[in-house]
Amino acid sequence: MNDISNGALLWALFGLIIISAMFSSSETGMMSINRYRLRHQAKQKHKGARRVLSMLERPDRLLGLILIGNNLVNIMASSIATVLSLRVFGDYGIAVATFGLTFFLLIFAEVTPKTFAALYPERVAFPMSVLLKPLMVVFYPAVWLVNFLSNGLLRLFGIKNSDDNDEHLSSEELRSVVHDAGKMIPRRHQDMLLSILDLEKVTVEDIMVPRSEIIGFDVNEEWKVLSRQLISTSHTKVLLYRDTVDDAVGFVHSRDALRLLAKGEFEKESMLRAVRPLYYIPEGTPLNVQLLKFQRNKERIGLVVDEYGDIQGLVTLEDILEEIVGDFTTTVSMAPSEEIELQDDGSYLVDATANIRDLNKELNWSLPTDGPKTLNGLILEYLEDIPDSHISLRIGDYTIEILEVADNMVKQVRMLTRPSKKRLL
Known part of the structure; x- marks a missing residue:
């Protein structure tokens, strides 16, 4: 380099620092780019996204290429900086070159470009892929050798480099x-x-209408009473049973009842012939599974049964859909549900038959949901007995005062939440 002027060496050094910055930014940009957005852009036939995605299929080769180029450039820059420093500073040139070049490389070729690439990976990865793609062909023998040696070392530690780089969430x-x-x-x-x-x-037990609240009609009733009930009901499908819900006959659709009424055939025998077969759902079935079963079996309503075949409740397709989109309503109302009544002192009067999950969702509470499904069940499990009225207990952050007990169950309670530390500040 003795024949090359200091100015030429200085310009060469600046050029190498710029190239080093390009390699450093491309490494960070390629590795930090959003893979899901990249796949979407590739499906939209974005050329840059397709190039980057193809190179990321083998990240070991991509990193090998970038590091080979970066190290070659940095070593050349170090050699030129040393020659320049020796010419200018004499014996102190090596120290000046070491610390000076380290500072310039750190600021201009490492931290700054990598920070920019981390913030805007697509702005770096897409244009740099145009340069890296042909370089991969030129330096392929060197890249292959480096990958062969590095992958061999990884295998010594029991680490295998797989070609399948799909990310699963x-x-x-x-x-x-x-x-x-x-x-x-x-x-x-x-x-x-x-x-x-x-x-x-969430399972069907969490959202089902409990057995005690199932609305159905006894077919053993006199036809005048039964027909009046069928005509006046507001439900689209009604459960028919004999004496008790356990002896269920099936569901009758209001549309079928109206059709029979229009034909003048609205009699008990014709109504029983129009009854649709029962569809049973095992308790503990997750809602995502049951939603698919409803679709597969072309059903919209089913009875939940336990391991002994006893009916525990009723679930409809609408109940599952409401878990996704919220309650269906024809009018927008900000009023609380009928099971909850806010008091002036900040407490709540709550119907103890309310579902715990519904209470948690509506009031942003955190009552335990891994046991009983209703507030009454939670209280009975906690006390291990049927309590008397005007007994208070604390479950977590919630003080519960029992106001009414009837029919071997808690009917109504008053609940007050314990103020959090944030409220006390």
Whole structure:
């Protein structure tokens, strides 16, 4: 280099630092780019996305190429900086070159470009892929050798380099992605997506209409009484049974009743012939599974049975859909549900037959849901006895005063939440 002027060496050094910055930024940009957005852009025939995606199929080769280029450039820059420093500073040139070049490389070829690439990976990865693609062909023998040696070392530690680099998200990770989407997904849509993910955690027992609240008609009643009940009911489908719900006959659709009425054939015998077969659902069935079963079997309503075949409740397709989109209503109302009544002192009068999950959702509470499904069941499990009225207990952060007990169950309670530390500040 003695024949090369200091100016030429200085320009060469600046050029090498710029090239080093390009390699450093491409490494960070390629590795930090959003793979899901990249796949979407590739499906939309984005040329840059397709190039980057093809190179990321073998990240070991991509990293090998970038590191070979970066190290070659840095070593050449170090040699030129040493020659320049020796010419200018004499014996102190080596120290000046070491510390000076380290500072310049750190600021201009490492931290700054990598920070920019981390913030805007697509702006770096797409244009750099145009340069890296042909370099991969030129330096392929060197890249292959480096990958062969590095992968061999990894195998010594029991680590295998697989060609399958597909990233799979668990439901919890996908839930975090939806949460982090922010303004990209409207809040209402986020809630629906999260509700769909929660379907696998919720069973039919959590949303079913309890056996005691199933509305049905006894076919052993006189026809005048039964026909009046069928005509006046507000339900689309009604359960018919003999004496008790355990001896269920089937569901009758109001449309079938009207059709028989129009034909003048509205009699008990013709009504029983129009009854639709019962569809049974095992308790403990997750909602996502039951939703698919409803679709597969072309059903919209079913009776939940336990392991002994006893009827425990009733579930409809609408009940599952409400878990996703919220309660169906024809008028917008901000009033609380009929099971909850807010008092002036901040406490709540609650119907003890209310579902615990519904209470948690409506009032943003955190009552335990891994045991009984209703508030009455939770209180009975906690006390291990049927309590008397005006007994108070505490479950977690909730003080519960029992106001009414009847028919071997708690009917109504007053609930007060313990103030959190945030409220006390």
